[in-house]
Amino acid sequence: MTDTTAAEPTGGQTRDLSGARDMIVCEDVSKWYGDFQALDGVSATIKEQEVVVVLGPSGSGKSTWIRCINRLEIHQEGRIVVDDVELTNDLRNIEKVRSEVGMVFQQFNLFPHLNILDNVTLAPIWVRKKPRAEAEAQGMALLERVGIPEQAQKYPGQLSGGQQQRVAIARALAMEPRIMLFDEPTSALDPEMIKEVLDVMKTLALSGMTMMVVTHEMGFAKEVADRLIFMEGGQIVEQNTTELFFSNPTEERTKLFLSQIL
Amino acid sequence: MTDTTTQERVSQRVPLWRDVVVLKWVTQIVLLFVVLSVMWFLASQAGDNLRARNINTDFDFLERPVDIQISEGIDTHPDTGGRALWAAMVNTLRLSIAGIFFATVLGVIVGLARLSDNWLVRRIATSWVEVLRNVPLLVQMIFYYSAMTAAFPRLGLETGPINGWLHVSNKGISMPRVHIADGFYQWMVVVLVGVVAAYFVRRHRQRIQDVTGANTSPILWAVGTIGLFGLIGLFVHPVFSWLGSVFSAVADLLDSLPVAVPQLLFSAIAVGGATVWIRRFVSDHRSARGHLSLTDDDWFRIAFVAVASLVVVFLVVRWSGLSAWTLNSGRDLFEVLADKFNVDGAARPFDAMRPDIVQPGKFPNYGKNGLTMSVGFASVFFAVVFYTSAFIGENVRGGILAVPKGQTEAAKAVGLRRGQILRHVVLPQALRVILPPTGNQYLNLTKNTSLAVAVGMSDMVQVGTTVFNQTGRTLPVVAIWMLFYLSCSLTISVVVNWFNVRMRLVER
Numbered sequence: 038m039t040d041t042t043a044a045e046p047t048g049g050q051t052r053d054l055s056g057a058r059d060m061i062v063c064e065d066v067s068k069w070y071g072d073f074q075a076l077d078g079v080s081a082t083i084k085e086q087e088v089v090v091v092l093g094p095s096g097s098g099k100s101t102w103i104r105c106i107n108r109l110e111i112h113q114e115g116r117i118v119v120d121d122v123e124l125t126n127d128l129r130n131i132e133k134v135r136s137e138v139g140m141v142f143q144q145f146n147l148f149p150h151l152n153i154l155d156n157v158t159l160a161p162i163w164v165r166k167k168p169r170a171e172a173e174a175q176g177m178a179l180l181e182r183v184g185i186p187e188q189a190q191k192y193p194g195q196l197s198g199g200q201q202q203r204v205a206i207a208r209a210l211a212m213e214p215r216i217m218l219f220d221e222p223t224s225a226l227d228p229e230m231i232k233e234v235l236d237v238m239k240t241l242a243l244s245g246m247t248m249m250v251v252t253h254e255m256g257f258a259k260e261v262a263d264r265l266i267f268m269e270g271g272q273i274v275e276q277n278t279t280e281l282f283f284s285n286p287t288e289e290r291t292k293l294f295l296s297q298i299l
Numbered sequence: 300m301t302d303t304t305t306q307e308r309v310s311q312r313v314p315l316w317r318d319v320v321v322l323k324w325v326t327q328i329v330l331l332f333v334v335l336s337v338m339w340f341l342a343s344q345a346g347d348n349l350r351a352r353n354i355n356t357d358f359d360f361l362e363r364p365v366d367i368q369i370s371e372g373i374d375t376h377p378d379t380g381g382r383a384l385w386a387a388m389v390n391t392l393r394l395s396i397a398g399i400f401f402a403t404v405l406g407v408i409v410g411l412a413r414l415s416d417n418w419l420v421r422r423i424a425t426s427w428v429e430v431l432r433n434v435p436l437l438v439q440m441i442f443y444y445s446a447m448t449a450a451f452p453r454l455g456l457e458t459g460p461i462n463g464w465l466h467v468s469n470k471g472i473s474m475p476r477v478h479i480a481d482g483f484y485q486w487m488v489v490v491l492v493g494v495v496a497a498y499f500v501r502r503h504r505q506r507i508q509d510v511t512g513a514n515t516s517p518i519l520w521a522v523g524t525i526g527l528f529g530l531i532g533l534f535v536h537p538v539f540s541w542l543g544s545v546f547s548a549v550a551d552l553l554d555s556l557p558v559a560v561p562q563l564l565f566s567a568i569a570v571g572g573a574t575v576w577i578r579r580f581v582s583d584h585r586s587a588r589g590h591l592s593l594t595d596d597d598w599f600r601i602a603f604v605a606v607a608s609l610v611v612v613f614l615v616v617r618w619s620g621l622s623a624w625t626l627n628s629g630r631d632l633f634e635v636l637a638d639k640f641n642v643d644g645a646a647r648p649f650d651a652m653r654p655d656i657v658q659p660g661k662f663p664n665y666g667k668n669g670l671t672m673s674v675g676f677a678s679v680f681f682a683v684v685f686y687t688s689a690f691i692g693e694n695v696r697g698g699i700l701a702v703p704k705g706q707t708e709a710a711k712a713v714g715l716r717r718g719q720i721l722r723h724v725v726l727p728q729a730l731r732v733i734l735p736p737t738g739n740q741y742l743n744l745t746k747n748t749s750l751a752v753a754v755g756m757s758d759m760v761q762v763g764t765t766v767f768n769q770t771g772r773t774l775p776v777v778a779i780w781m782l783f784y785l786s787c788s789l790t791i792s793v794v795v796n797w798f799n800v801r802m803r804l805v806e807r
Contacts, residue, residue, distance in 0.1 A: 136714035146709035160713035
């Protein structure tokens with residue numbers, strides 16, 4: 038926390054983050070799957086406490102990009118620096134970044150053989166070496182925060198999709214990350230469950246978490262995002278503050294996408 | 300009350316052959332009767348035919364002398380048929396248990412190697428699996444046997460202790476061994492005390508770990524406690540020599556008891572057990588408001604348990620030999636235990652001995668001093684271990700691949716390291732896929748050891764064949780074989796199923 042000048046989160050209103058520290062810096066990131074180029078010179082900087090929503094059609098590389106940021110995919114060219122640590126083949130750097138960055142997946146990926154509380158406390162106990170009692174107290178507090186403390190002793194298979202995704206958020210928060218990545222967190226959910234997950238994410242954004250969200254939820258983007266990034270074909274087509282992005286898109290492709298989706 | 304009478308009249312009008320309750324009872328009883336009569340018919344027919352052809356089916360050969368030489372094990376020159384089969388059974392069990400252990404270890408390594416990132420390791424593991432599972436087990440066994448007998452030097456004719464640690468010859472491999480000596484049983488008591496102490500030490504360390512989060516290595520402490528007691532026991536074990544007189548007293552007590560005591564005890568256990576079972580069964584089927592709902596099936600089970608307990612009581616009273624035998628066995632057991640403890644106070648628990656060579660007949664062989672693995676045993680052992688490891692390796696690979704990729708990704712994303720991911724996320728989920736087919740492989744391995752007859756290793760089948768050739772009791776020996784292999788298989792099944800239930804996922 039070198040800089041505390043970041044403005045109060047105002048929820049969608051443009052706030053001045055120009056003085057904030059850089060949390061994620063990507064420079065000319067490229068990645069290929071065989072002959073197919075998934076990322077083509079992606080460059081972007083995400084500031085501390087900033088909420089960035091990444092949009093784009095299927096196959097545009099947005100998931101690949103977000104997965105590169107905690108090294109679930111390996112980029113082949115360019116640089117990715119997360120909280121002043123560059124992602125290279127250095128195992129120590131990778132572990133450092135992963136323990137600073139939380140991630141939430143489309144398919145929740147909870148551990149089905151552990152109960153809800155154990156899902157949340159597994160990493161704090163084994164990675165952070167926390168005492169079990171302390172980890173469980175923190176885990177219960179997090180479950181409280183995402184609104185399902187009464188399910189702590191159940192197993193993932195016994196919960197609804199929305200509840201599972203909220204547990205997944207609590208599990209990521211248990212490592213006390215400085216950045217949260219969301220990879221289409223609501224795409225696998227029934228419509229009435231989407232809201233409960235988005236509400237948790239909004240609270241998280243208001244608490245000042247640096248967030249990068251791949252989603253198709255335009256309402257969420259308008260309400261919470263500081264900035265939008267539109268991708269296609271592995272490239273960033275357009276990025277702008279939320280207001281300008283929706284009111285005054287400059288690229289033809291963005292206009293077409295927005296006309297289809299809104 | 301008119302309603303009730305109408306209902307009664309209606310129910311009275313149901314003829315017996317349409318009443319579901321009556322039909323169910325009649326079916327159960329008729330079925331039981333049919334099964335019992337078929338069994339009785341087959342048994343009596345077989346008995347008549349065997350008698351007519353003068354084939355003996357009694358088991359007296361177990362106590363009659365035989366002339367059998369067994370290649371290795373607890374007794375190489377057993378004096379009776381029973382002792383020969385017992386020694387052979389120990390050999391088969393040794394093969395199976397050691398085989399299951401090493402096949403599992405090797406199988407896990409092979410399975411993980413097949414998923415390795417390293418190209419060379421992956422290729423080697425693939426070749427291992429493809430070669431070993433595609434060559435018949437018998438061929439492999441004979442190959443190892445001929446390779447070892449051809450490649451190893453001939454066993455020398457000189458007798459006596461062998462210098463050096465490891466002795467390899469065409470008769471097998473022999474190495475020094477630690478023998479159980481007179482003081483061993485007293486020492487074991489000290490170790491048992493250590494095991495109890497270790498339980499509390501482990502619990503204590505675990506509690507500290509849970510409270511403070513520091514790694515207190517409770518398992519290591521428990522093992523260390525047992526080791527410490529074992530070490531102390533080497534010096535203080537004679538303090539337990541008084542247990543010998545206690546065991547003698549128990550043996551005397553058992554000897555003086557009348558047969559009626561175990562008879563009463565067994566009857567009480569049968570009736571008491573049945574009563575407890577029925578009461579629990581009934582209370583399990585009582586709803587919260589005290590309403591009892593039992594199906595006809597439930598009534599049949601209750602009746603069956605009650606009748607079975609009465610049958611047991613009848614048998615125990617009628618057949619007093621069983622109770623007398625139990626008393627005598629108990630007395631013998633405690634007499635043996637008393638003998639083990641009534642030893643010279645300075646007796647050591649252990650003795651180390653080097654292998655030796657003896658010449659009982661025409662050819663020299665290893666004596667009893669060393670830990671010897673014959674070429675026959677080695678070839679069967681390596682054949683079943685390698686062969687089964689190929690199949691277990693495939694099970695392990697399949698089980699790990701069955702864990703969704705998202706699980707590993709989620710575990711990576713929360714910062715777990717490779718080993719932690721394997722231990723806490725992948726293996727617990729893979730095990731429930733790996734275990735059932737691996738249990739089958741354990742059963743196969745146990746049954747496959749019967750191929751040992753091909754390389755002259757004295758297993759259950761080889762010795763049993765010799766026994767019935769000498770005594771003419773084919774059917775009893777076959778019955779013993781079947782009972783033995785069935786017991787092994789059922790034991791393995793029970794253990795594997797127990798693990799399976801523990802591993803099951805909770806869903807809904």
